[in-house]
Structure formats: C-alpha cells, structure tokens
Amino acid sequence: MPFQRIYVVNSPSLIPELEKQWRAVSFAAIAADADHVVGMSKEAQEIMHRDLMSEHSFSVSWPIFTAPAIAPGKDLDMTSRRFVETLSAQLDPMRAQGCPVKVGLYGMLRKLMEISGTEAIWGRQNPYRDSAIADAWRTFENGFLFFSMFPFATTLFPKFIQARELVAAAMMEYVRNRGFETASGLVRKRFEHHSKLFGLGTEDIARGEIGNTFAVLGNTAPCAWWVIFHLVSDARVLSEVREELLAAVHEDESGCHLDIASLRERCPVLLSTFQETLRYRAVNPGPRVILEDVALNNGILLKKGSMLMIPATVHHTDTTAWGEDAGRFDHLRFSRTPTAMGQNKFNRVAFRAFGGGHVLCPGRHLASNEIMALAALIILQFDVVPDGESGPSLRLRTHPQLDSPIPDKDIQVELRPRGPNKKWTFTFSGADKAIDFVSEDAMADGETARQS
Incomplete structure (x- = not known):
C-alpha cells in the first residue's frame, strides 16, 4: 500500500507468538481510531490514544473491564433471557396467522436481530425502539467506510x-x-469504565455507544442469516437439526417448552x-498496528508503523489445519468424536471467527446464545421455502466492518x-459454561476441570 507496509500472516504456527506480543502488535490502536468516526471530542480522542501499550490505558482496558458482564454467568443469562x-x-404473531408469509x-432476520439485540443490551429505554433511530443507524452504518477513509467526510457526505447525529x-x-x-450488565460496566475510571462526559459516552452498536448489530445479523441459509438449503442438515431440537422440547397439556x-x-x-458456518463464511481480516519493532523467532522483523493482517479466509481454508476437505462445508465437522489424543483433527488456533489471544471477542458468548436461539425458534416454528420468483443466483457483497458477506x-x-x-x-435458564469455540475456551475449561 502507498506509504505503508502490510504484513499478512498465512501460517497458523505464527499466531500464538504474535498474540503474545499484544502490546506492540496492537488492535487497541485500531479501536481507538474509531473515535473520530462517531464524533467524539478531542479530549476523549486523546484519552483513547493514550498509553496504547499499557493494560491500564482506556482502549486496552475497557474490553477486559466489561468482559465479565458477557461471560457465562448471571449478567449474560439475563441479557440472553431478554433476547429470547x-x-x-x-x-x-407471524406464526399465529397460520398462513404463509412472504418475506x-x-x-427479516436482520430486523429480528436488531429489535431483540438492542432490547437485550440497552433495556427499557432502548433508543432503537424508535424506528427513525434504527433507520438512521442503518444509514450511518452504510457510510462507515467513507468516514474511515476520507478526511473531509463530514463535508462530502452530509x-x-x-444520520449519525440523529442517533x-x-x-x-x-x-x-x-x-x-x-x-x-455490559452497558452498566461500560458506563462505569468510561465515566468513573476515565472521566468521559455524557456526550462522549453516548457517542461511544454508537460505536458499540457495531458490535451489537454489525456481525450477528449476517452470521445469523448464513446459519439459517445453511440449515434450510440442505434437506439433510435441516432434518438432523430439527430432529435433535424436537428431542429437546418438553411438551405437556399447556404447550411446548x-x-x-x-x-x-x-x-x-x-x-x-453454527461453528462450521463461522469457519466457512467469516471474512474478517484481523487487522493490527505494529507500534514498535517486533522480532519473530523465524527471523522476520515487523517494522514499527506497519499494518498486520491475520485473515480468517486464509486460516479457515488451510488444509494443514482443517484437512483436505477444508474448502467444503461440513455441518458435522465440529461434532466429530475426539481422537485418542483428546483433540479433534483440526487446529483450533486456525479458527479466527472471534479473533484470539488478548483481543479475543468478549461478545462471542452472547452472540452464540442469540444466533442459536434464532435458529431454534425459526426451525421449530416454520418451514422456510424459497419463493420461485427469486431465482437461483446468490450474489454477495462485503462491508469493511462486517465479518461475513451479505446477499447483494x-x-x-x-x-x-x-x-x-x-x-x-x-426460556433461557442460564449456563455457567462457555461454548467451546476457540482454543482459549478449551484451555479455560481444562483449567476449571483441574481446579475442581
């Protein structure tokens, strides 16, 4: 790229070493740059860019500070319950009509996720209950790339x-x-971190919530769409999933539970x-900024000021990590019985749908609960049949802030x-254990088992 060097990580073996270098190989620097996109004050921008290599800085500490609210436990259970x-x-109402509905x-799936997701996160005074605010958010979301790339975006794209100012x-x-x-609990913890620990004012906290909307809505809807797509477009997958869902249902004289x-x-x-959908469809580039020179064990020197990418598409199609059938969608890939060595045949480090290491997405547990809930409710209550007028083609497009492509x-x-x-x-009774998605979750489960 002009005026900037970019390193692309193509080998899963390099990932653990890079993740140990999280101070210098920084995602926090990228997150901090979102401040101007949502219109935060110069004072807030200075706070967000201060001490980016310190775990006590604003941009490094806030995901860690808020993570307990969306880790398995009481807060996550309450948020998931409200979503369900x-x-x-x-x-x-759609089911009660008793007749087919064309959508x-x-x-439809984006609207369902939008309403349920924002209600679960922002609670009784959820601003996105107002359809005008929800529409404004979608307009602003579509303009994200312009704000990120053009220095005069505020003038060029009124x-x-x-839309941003309305939100x-x-x-x-x-x-x-x-x-x-x-x-x-997530919003409460964010307010505590931003206000009490770092002194951000009302306007900057509010604008920070605009940025957090990307996390709440940006990727869950596209991923949910792909999960439903793979479930209803393959008769075998649909039959197997519906059979095990029905086996989990308790039915009595009052109904189905x-x-x-x-x-x-x-x-x-x-x-x-669900896991295979993440592997097969994720396109997140895994960007980082090199804040100081980093020497890797293989002799490569990463130069300060460069960009680094750990692209999911590369690692999710790596045959050394997933086997020769890495290019094929296999809905049973993650459910196979472990080998005698106690591990599945694939390399967990190569699963990058939620990032990894110090910047492993803390919202993965909530997103998983939401998408699993949506899939269950749709598959149990509806048959999803393609409208013959739609045609067989499926063209895709990507957005820079989305981890999955969406239909054109x-x-x-x-x-x-x-x-x-x-x-x-x-209902959602609660869960005290994380879904075993990534290598970090597997290690955490192993540590818990040893302690018990």
Missing part, C-alpha cells in the same frame, strides 16, 4: 453525518435519563453447523407456520 423473550414475541430472508442525540438523551441503570440454554449440550449438530439482493422466501395452534414457551 423479545424474539419469541416478534415471531408469535425477504435477510431483511447524509451520513445527519447521537437519542443516545445522549438515553445517558442523561440514566437508561443504563436498567440496561444489560424449550430451554434455549440446553441447546449447547442437547443439540451438537446445530452447534456444529435479498432472497424472497415463504415462512410457513408449523403447527400454528401449538403454544410455545421459550
């Missing part, structure tokens, strides 16, 4: 600025009205399909209710 309740309430599959005003009112007090928290244990095919043109489908007279109750 809101999602179920949205689907009930755009991606548009539509995006207007910012709603978030400022939310913070002034102390909406965070009845929000998820399913505890979503039980799916991780009782539905290994669904869980494996939505696919029209019919939602056909299954047993519309049945009464369904969906």
Whole structure:
C-alpha cells in the first residue's frame, strides 16, 4: 500500500507468538481510531490514544473491564433471557396467522436481530425502539467506510453525518435519563469504565455507544442469516437439526417448552453447523498496528508503523489445519468424536471467527446464545421455502466492518407456520459454561476441570 507496509500472516504456527506480543502488535490502536468516526471530542480522542501499550490505558482496558458482564454467568443469562423473550414475541404473531408469509430472508432476520439485540443490551429505554433511530443507524452504518477513509467526510457526505447525529442525540438523551441503570450488565460496566475510571462526559459516552452498536448489530445479523441459509438449503442438515431440537422440547397439556440454554449440550449438530458456518463464511481480516519493532523467532522483523493482517479466509481454508476437505462445508465437522489424543483433527488456533489471544471477542458468548436461539425458534416454528420468483443466483457483497458477506439482493422466501395452534414457551435458564469455540475456551475449561 502507498506509504505503508502490510504484513499478512498465512501460517497458523505464527499466531500464538504474535498474540503474545499484544502490546506492540496492537488492535487497541485500531479501536481507538474509531473515535473520530462517531464524533467524539478531542479530549476523549486523546484519552483513547493514550498509553496504547499499557493494560491500564482506556482502549486496552475497557474490553477486559466489561468482559465479565458477557461471560457465562448471571449478567449474560439475563441479557440472553431478554433476547429470547423479545424474539419469541416478534415471531408469535407471524406464526399465529397460520398462513404463509412472504418475506425477504435477510431483511427479516436482520430486523429480528436488531429489535431483540438492542432490547437485550440497552433495556427499557432502548433508543432503537424508535424506528427513525434504527433507520438512521442503518444509514450511518452504510457510510462507515467513507468516514474511515476520507478526511473531509463530514463535508462530502452530509447524509451520513445527519444520520449519525440523529442517533447521537437519542443516545445522549438515553445517558442523561440514566437508561443504563436498567440496561444489560455490559452497558452498566461500560458506563462505569468510561465515566468513573476515565472521566468521559455524557456526550462522549453516548457517542461511544454508537460505536458499540457495531458490535451489537454489525456481525450477528449476517452470521445469523448464513446459519439459517445453511440449515434450510440442505434437506439433510435441516432434518438432523430439527430432529435433535424436537428431542429437546418438553411438551405437556399447556404447550411446548424449550430451554434455549440446553441447546449447547442437547443439540451438537446445530452447534456444529453454527461453528462450521463461522469457519466457512467469516471474512474478517484481523487487522493490527505494529507500534514498535517486533522480532519473530523465524527471523522476520515487523517494522514499527506497519499494518498486520491475520485473515480468517486464509486460516479457515488451510488444509494443514482443517484437512483436505477444508474448502467444503461440513455441518458435522465440529461434532466429530475426539481422537485418542483428546483433540479433534483440526487446529483450533486456525479458527479466527472471534479473533484470539488478548483481543479475543468478549461478545462471542452472547452472540452464540442469540444466533442459536434464532435458529431454534425459526426451525421449530416454520418451514422456510424459497419463493420461485427469486431465482437461483446468490450474489454477495462485503462491508469493511462486517465479518461475513451479505446477499447483494435479498432472497424472497415463504415462512410457513408449523403447527400454528401449538403454544410455545421459550426460556433461557442460564449456563455457567462457555461454548467451546476457540482454543482459549478449551484451555479455560481444562483449567476449571483441574481446579475442581
């Protein structure tokens, strides 16, 4: 690239060494640069860029500080429960109609995730309940690349600025009205970190929540769409997943009941399909900034000021990590019985859907609960049948802030209710164990087992 060197990591064997160098091989520097995109003050920008190699700095410490609120435990259970309740309430009227409903599959799934996800995160005073604010967010999201790349974006793209400021005003009112007090543990912890530990004011905290909306909505909807796509487009996958879901349902005279928290244990095919979707569809580039020279054990010197990429597409298709069939979607890949050595045949380090190391995505547990819940509710309550007028083609496009591509043109489908007279109750009782997605989760589970 002009005026900048870029290193691309193509070997999984290099990843553990790089992750140990998190101070110099920095994601925090990239996260801090988002401050101007959401319009934060110069004072806040200075705080976010201060001491980027210190674990006590704003940009390094806040994901760690908030992580307990979205790790397995009481706060995550409450947030997941609110998501499931809101999602179920949205689907009930569609099922109760008893007749097929034609919808755009991606548009419908995004709307479901948007309403349920924002309600679960921001609580009773959720600003995105206002459809005008939700629409403004989508407009701003589409303009993200322009804000990131063009120095005069505020002048060149007034539509995006207007949308951002509409969302910012709603978030400022939310913070002034102390909406965070009845929000998820994640929002409460973010407020505590930004306000009490680093002294950010109301406006900067509110604008920070605009940036956090990317994490709440940006990637869950595209991933949810791909999970549903792979479930309903393959008769074998659909049959196997629906069979194990039905086996997890408790039915009595009052109706059908399913505890979503039980799916991780009782539905290994669904869980494996979800994990394989992440592997097969993720396109996140894994960017880092080199803050000081780093010498690797293989003799390579990473020069200060350079960019470094750990692209998921490279590592998710590496045949040395996944086997010769790495280029094929295998919905059972993650559910196979471990070998005699106690490990699956694939290299967990090469699974990059949630990043890894010091910048492993703390929201992976919540996103997993949400997407598993959506898949269960859709598959149990509806048949999803392609509309013949849509045509067979599927063109994809990517956004720089999204980890998965999205359809260039939505696919029209019919939602056909299954047993519309049945009464369904969906709950989330709670889970004290993480889904074993990444090598870090596996190591944490092993450490817990040794301690017990």
